[in-house]
Amino acid sequence: MATVAFLGLGVMGYPMAGHLEKQGHKVTVYNRTTAKAEAWAEEHEGGFAPSPREAAEGCDFVFSCVGNDDDLRSVCLGPEGAFAGMKEGAVFVDHTTVSAKVSRELAEAAAEAGIGYVDAPVSGGQAGAENGVLSVMCGGAEAHYAAVEPVMAAYGKTVKRLGEVGMGQTAKMCNQICIAGLVQGLSEALLLAEKSGLDGEALVDVISGGAAGSWQMVNRHKTMLAGQYEHGFAVDWMRKDLAICLEAGNEVGASLPVTALVDQFYKDVQTMGGGRWDTSSLLARLKAFS
Structure with missing residues (x-):
């Protein structure tokens, strides 16, 4: 079982993080509205952190599901971003639907920090997230994808690598x-x-x-x-x-x-x-x- 963080607890992220916890992974969540992170932690007996950096510290994998390109940059970059807290060799997995351009941009920043990056947008809607049957379209290095694919199986019915970073988007x-x-x-x-x-x-x-x-x-x-x-x-x-x-x-x-x-x-x-x-x-x- 892995130590993971999940950033973003909207209608998709909240149940996805829950499936990770139910599969036995140690999960710490972060959400811009702290009350939602506290509610998730209470419901699932997991942890929550006040910043992406603190949520990501010591994790094998960090997942995100936020709103748009700028939201994704904000949880990844800067002194309080996830990249600042992730250990070398960890993998960041983004489930947000964003541009392939920003995925490649952030993958470069992750590589400079010794972090893997997989862009992995999902399809299946809220019902798919709640039932754990999402389709997950992935882009990234084969080794990074292979490491995280068994973990994504917690909420993905179909999980497939389609090429390098950006191909998932x-x-x-x-x-x-x-x-x-x-x-x-x-x-x-x-x-x-x-x-x-x-x-x-x-x-x-x-x-x-x-x-x-x-x-x-x-x-x-x-x-x-x-x-x-x-x-x-x-x-x-x-x-x-x-x-x-x-x-x-x-x-x-x-x-x-x-x-x-x-x-x-x-x-x-x-x-x-x-x-x-x-x-x-x-x-x-x-x-x-x-």
Whole structure:
């Protein structure tokens, strides 16, 4: 069993850290809001620290799941950052969805300190984190990945190395592109069904087992048909991710027209006051514009 730290206890990080503790690892957590770290420590009989540096001291592995590029830099760098407290040979594993650029930047800083670095964004949402069945897309040196892969199995159903640092984030961008297109297509189908007098539930029952089927269709159609969006992955976060997708596309010369279009549709949802709605709220936008 390993000695680990987990930085960031949001809807994903809180249960992920819990799975590590349940597997017998010695876990110390850090969260910007200390009360949440204290609550986690009380619930899981683990420890908490007032700074990333103190949480990381003496750990074999340090995991993070925070908000964006700047949040990640803040928990890694500086005198109170995790890198300042990590022992030589330890491995830092980042589960945040950030740009491949910042992952490579931080990997270089980690290497200078004698620390390994693995970028490991996840897919599966809050339910996947709570149930310990996330898909984990990893980039990093083979030795660093091999060391941490058995530990990530505590919450990862599928854990895979896809190349050097940055490739995990690139894979996550591909994942978000697929989701954006799928949700828009599903929204248009459900709108057409409704406008045509076709029962949406019956429609999904027929087509979900065929070539049109998807996780989004199976898991989101009921709430979409009911106009319920106060759950799941927020539009605000999806727009952050799609901005990274579009920037990455520009960097390598990949045309992403559907991604750019759906990103603007999500901007409309934000204007409607739906920044915290689930990404399936593209259907609400269609209804408002129909």
